[in-house]
Amino acid sequence: MTNILLQLNSIYLSYGSHTVIEDIDLTLQEGEIGCLLGSSGCGKTTLLRSIAGFEKPDQGQIRIRNKIVNDNATNKPPEQRNIGMVFQDFALFPHLSVKKNIAFGLTKLNKTAAAQRVQELLDMIGLADIGEKYPHQLSGGQQQRIALARALAPKPDLLLLDEPFSSLDVELREQLATEVRKIIKHEGITAILVTHDQHEAFAMSDKVGLLHQGKMLQWDTPYNLYHQPTSQYAANFIGQGVMIPGTVLNSQTIKTDLGDIHGKVPDGCRENCPVDVLIRPDDIIHDDKSEHQLEIIDKVFRGAEFLYTLKLNDTSSVLCITPSHHNHPVNSQLGITLDMSHVVVFKRNLTK
Amino acid sequence: MIHFIKNLTDRWQLGVILIALLFAVPVITVVSFVFQGPNDVWQHLVETVLADYISNSLLLMLGVSLGTLSIGITTAWLTSICEFPGRKIFQWALLLPLAVPAYIIAYTYTGMLDFSGPVQTFIRESFGWGPRDYWFPEIRSIDGAIMMLSLVLYPYVYLLTRAAFLEQSCVTLEASRSLGRGPWRSFFSIALPMARPAIITGLSLALMETLADFGTVEYFGVATFTTGIFRTWFGLGDATAASQLASMLLLFVFVLILIERFSRRQARYHQHIGRQAHARRIQLSFKQGWTAFIACSIPLLLGFALPFSQLLIWTIETAEEMINSDFYTLAANSLSLAFVTSLLALLLALFMGYGQRLKNTRLIRLMVRIASMGYAIPGTVIAIGVVIPFAWLDNSIDDWARDQFDFSTGLILSGTLFALVFSYLVRFLAVSVGSVESSLGKIKPSMDDAARSMGYKPFQVLRKVHIPIMRTTLLTAILLVFVDVLKELPATLLLRPFNFNTLAVRAYELAADERLADASSAAIMIVLTGIIPVILLSLAITKNQYEPSEND
Numbered sequence: 001m002t003n004i005l006l007q008l009n010s011i012y013l014s015y016g017s018h019t020v021i022e023d024i025d026l027t028l029q030e031g032e033i034g035c036l037l038g039s040s041g042c043g044k045t046t047l048l049r050s051i052a053g054f055e056k057p058d059q060g061q062i063r064i065r066n067k068i069v070n071d072n073a074t075n076k077p078p079e080q081r082n083i084g085m086v087f088q089d090f091a092l093f094p095h096l097s098v099k100k101n102i103a104f105g106l107t108k109l110n111k112t113a114a115a116q117r118v119q120e121l122l123d124m125i126g127l128a129d130i131g132e133k134y135p136h137q138l139s140g141g142q143q144q145r146i147a148l149a150r151a152l153a154p155k156p157d158l159l160l161l162d163e164p165f166s167s168l169d170v171e172l173r174e175q176l177a178t179e180v181r182k183i184i185k186h187e188g189i190t191a192i193l194v195t196h197d198q199h200e201a202f203a204m205s206d207k208v209g210l211l212h213q214g215k216m217l218q219w220d221t222p223y224n225l226y227h228q229p230t231s232q233y234a235a236n237f238i239g240q241g242v243m244i245p246g247t248v249l250n251s252q253t254i255k256t257d258l259g260d261i262h263g264k265v266p267d268g269c270r271e272n273c274p275v276d277v278l279i280r281p282d283d284i285i286h287d288d289k290s291e292h293q294l295e296i297i298d299k300v301f302r303g304a305e306f307l308y309t310l311k312l313n314d315t316s317s318v319l320c321i322t323p324s325h326h327n328h329p330v331n332s333q334l335g336i337t338l339d340m341s342h343v344v345v346f347k348r349n350l351t352k
Numbered sequence: 353m354i355h356f357i358k359n360l361t362d363r364w365q366l367g368v369i370l371i372a373l374l375f376a377v378p379v380i381t382v383v384s385f386v387f388q389g390p391n392d393v394w395q396h397l398v399e400t401v402l403a404d405y406i407s408n409s410l411l412l413m414l415g416v417s418l419g420t421l422s423i424g425i426t427t428a429w430l431t432s433i434c435e436f437p438g439r440k441i442f443q444w445a446l447l448l449p450l451a452v453p454a455y456i457i458a459y460t461y462t463g464m465l466d467f468s469g470p471v472q473t474f475i476r477e478s479f480g481w482g483p484r485d486y487w488f489p490e491i492r493s494i495d496g497a498i499m500m501l502s503l504v505l506y507p508y509v510y511l512l513t514r515a516a517f518l519e520q521s522c523v524t525l526e527a528s529r530s531l532g533r534g535p536w537r538s539f540f541s542i543a544l545p546m547a548r549p550a551i552i553t554g555l556s557l558a559l560m561e562t563l564a565d566f567g568t569v570e571y572f573g574v575a576t577f578t579t580g581i582f583r584t585w586f587g588l589g590d591a592t593a594a595s596q597l598a599s600m601l602l603l604f605v606f607v608l609i610l611i612e613r614f615s616r617r618q619a620r621y622h623q624h625i626g627r628q629a630h631a632r633r634i635q636l637s638f639k640q641g642w643t644a645f646i647a648c649s650i651p652l653l654l655g656f657a658l659p660f661s662q663l664l665i666w667t668i669e670t671a672e673e674m675i676n677s678d679f680y681t682l683a684a685n686s687l688s689l690a691f692v693t694s695l696l697a698l699l700l701a702l703f704m705g706y707g708q709r710l711k712n713t714r715l716i717r718l719m720v721r722i723a724s725m726g727y728a729i730p731g732t733v734i735a736i737g738v739v740i741p742f743a744w745l746d747n748s749i750d751d752w753a754r755d756q757f758d759f760s761t762g763l764i765l766s767g768t769l770f771a772l773v774f775s776y777l778v779r780f781l782a783v784s785v786g787s788v789e790s791s792l793g794k795i796k797p798s799m800d801d802a803a804r805s806m807g808y809k810p811f812q813v814l815r816k817v818h819i820p821i822m823r824t825t826l827l828t829a830i831l832l833v834f835v836d837v838l839k840e841l842p843a844t845l846l847l848r849p850f851n852f853n854t855l856a857v858r859a860y861e862l863a864a865d866e867r868l869a870d871a872s873s874a875a876i877m878i879v880l881t882g883i884i885p886v887i888l889l890s891l892a893i894t895k896n897q898y899e900p901s902e903n904d
Contacts, residue, residue, distance in 0.1 A: 052805060078804040079805070088798070107808075
């Protein structure tokens with residue numbers, strides 16, 4: 001019994017001759033948290049601002065709770081879309097106290113109800129006693145939470161977050177991301193987030209859309225985006241991993257220097273077709289007893305674990321993560337076994 | 353509903369365009385007379401006085417350039433780079449002469465230096481000389497005008513040059529000194545060239561005021577464009593020739609603006625490595641320090657302290673006779689006129705500034721620039737540009753009313769306060785637009801977006817977010833226009849309704865009747881009001897050095 005809350009149909013937007021967004025579709029169910037992920041300039045912020053109503057797409061339809069807010073004939077201004085937005089710089093009003101900031105959007109409530117809602121939110125974000133302070137007296141993390149509370153206060157249909165953690169310290173980000181997710185889920189509000197940080201995307205969202213050059217490459221769960229990327233770009237952008245060359249033996253088997261790998265062969269690939277196979281560090285298990293030994297050409301100590309780079313052949317290498325008590329010197333051999341539960345294969349692009 | 357909103361933002365845009373075009377009318381009117389070709393009066397002007405106007409204007413500009421540059425740069429350098437007794441006071445007090453309009457300082461010095469004034473009387477009594485026994489410089493001359501204008505206009509150069517010196521990275525100066533140049537050579541080879549765009553901007557402001565000046569040159573009998581326009585208009589009653597003179601004056605202004613723009617183009621290549629703590633000030637030796645003290649005291653003394661004290665003495669002496677109900681009416685006239693104008697200017701500026709923020713297109717930006725070009729245009733020129741179309745409109749309405757109803761409407765627009773306020777707005781809108789623009793620029797666009805996403809319409813956003821945040825700046829904007837209106841002489845003189853007087857006009861009239869002491873009560877009111885923005889400006893200067901701005 002889920003309802004579609006946000007629906008985008010073939011959205012296009014360009015500035016002059018420069019295309020920013022091209023043919024984007026997506027749907028978000030009520031209560032879900034979606035994420036637009038991509039490197040800078042991929043169009044993710046423009047797409048978010050189009051949903052909010054700050055930008056007008058050239059083409060395409062946007063529906064929020066089944067009401068059309070944008071199509072060729074309509075373009076509702078942001079104030080009529082019943083959205084809440086958290087900005088990259090938080091955009092707290094400097095002339096208003098924390099309480100007044102949060103109450104800013106509560107124009108439909110009477111004074112008591114508004115005060116009650118403000119207090120409820122302050123309690124929820126764990127900042128019950130700073131209501132009388134002014135934004136410049138707060139730390140970055142506090143400002144962030146106030147901005148979230150302010151956006152949530154009027155119970156919008158849809159919450160939009162534009163790079164909400166990028167102006168915070170790295171240590172704070174992860175902690176806040178989980179906290180913010182909890183708050184949004186607690187309020188039961190549908191949200192969509194923009195970020196360039198995949199860890200943030202994974203920590204926050206139920207669905208992630210990967211954008212590249214204005215196109216949506218994949219709209220999927222974080223798990224699938226990592227384990228079943230549908231494009232080479234997605235495979236490279238998300239997580240760590242390398243592409244190793246292989247050759248199709250039959251419809252189920254690919255021959256590589258790591259041995260024969262069983263999995264689905266891409267469409268249009270027949271026998272002897274050259275392919276690339278995605279090998280993630282978690283596909284390779286360290287096993288000293290294995291007869292499959294590879295030379296260590298580089299290693300990085302990461303506290304709890306070691307990240308080894310292993311030489312496969314003259315042109316390729318693979319990554320392997322081991323617990324950090326498995327300390328092997330560079331140039332020695334490391335025994336490994338393959339554990340490929342998700343085989344990702346791409347037809348080799350010969351033009352490259 | 354959607355269409356309504358769409359129309360609203362479009363109406364906003366339409367409003368900006370209409371206001372800009374309305375405000376362009378005076379200049380267009382004046383310039384359009386150039387295409388009418390010369391008439392007899394123009395021919396007469398060319399044959400007799402035009403050469404004088406041009407040479408006198410050029411001479412004035414040259415003299416004021418020398419005066420303001422030498423005073424402005426020296427004091428700026430001393431107060432920003434050196435350390436000497438009284439520096440902290442000088443750094444704001446040197447702005448005080450800005451509060452004194454040139455015509456008022458001219459009246460005051462005339463009164464002080466005239467044959468019967470305190471200075472000459474003192475000399476005669478001390479030496480027992482008779483009236484013809486000695487030579488005394490004539491203040492009412494072009495040299496006197498240059499001195500008067502320099503004394504009150506140097507703060508423009510001082511203010512901008514000082515800011516430029518303070519913004520210069522200390523590293524550059526230190527680099528120069530590490531390469532073996534002493535502080536003085538570093539100043540001439542590094543600091544001064546780097547500050548050049550700012551110096552030229554300051555100078556061009558001072559020169560625009562010089563070109564616009566009417567009161568001083570008129571009183572000193574120096575024939576320039578402004579007095580020429582006034583005479584052609586009032587004496588010869590010739591709008592065409594007056595407009596053509598005004599167009600020539602505009603050409604001078606235009607060249608000034610071009611030079612200023614050209615010099616500022618280079619400002620882009622100058623370094624801006626954020627705000628750095630300035631290099632330690634150069635500690636002057638005892639002798640140097642007192643020389644610096646004297647160098648800074650002279651302009652302050654001559655440009656403010658001396659004339660102000662004289663005005664104060666005269667005011668007290670004449671108070672019984674001059675401070676009466678007439679004076680209160682005068683003050684009320686001036687203050688209410690200034691208040692209404694400054695409020696209107698602020699509303700228009702908010703409308704234009706916010707309109708530009710909503711729709712920042714090239715067209716709108718151009719329109720805002722057009723609406724604020726009046727500041728460069730002398731009041732005399734604006735007055736002519738306002739009165740000609742208004743009179744034409746009045747006559748047309750009157751003719752039409754006579755035709756239709758056999759009834760004369762008289763002068764509805766041109767002879768009323770409406771024309772006067774409009775001309776003030778044309779001249780001073782730039783001040784409020786500038787304040788509003790820079791203040792709006794400091795508010796991040798995400799503020800607008802945040803308020804919009806919470807259900808507020810553009811106008812509500814302006815009211816709930818921008819205006820409260822900008823409150824202080826908006827008050828300053830009102831104040832600046834207020835003082836400018838209070839000081840403004842030529843436009844008021846030309847456009848005021850019959851029997852309507854302001855402080856500035858009254859001071860002018862009394863001075864013209866050689867009743868200089870009697871003029872002092874009106875004059876001191878203007879100066880005292882003028883001090884308020886100077887104080888605010890000084891506070892802003894001293895504050896900026898230590899604190900980041902509130903909206904960062």
